[in-house]
Amino acid sequence: MSRSSVPLVRRHALVGLAAVLVVVAAACSTKSDDPSATAESGDDNATALETGPGVTDDTITLGVLTDQSGPFAGASKGIAQGRQ
16 A cells, blocks of 8 residues: 555645745745835835934944834833933
């Protein structure tokens, strides 16, 4: 008796088909190739992300994003107090 009810050739064909479907689905991504995180100039409702130099000759500026509301707001309070 065989170990599986699906013949080996058919199993290889199914694995190949699954691989092709994964590649096709990945190619259909709607992500933009533009890596910028700023708002588009024509978008009135979006706000632009403020950016700065971050590193100068005598200063390194670090930032942190924390939750101010929702289920993780309690964990963020200590982080926010540490920043001040």
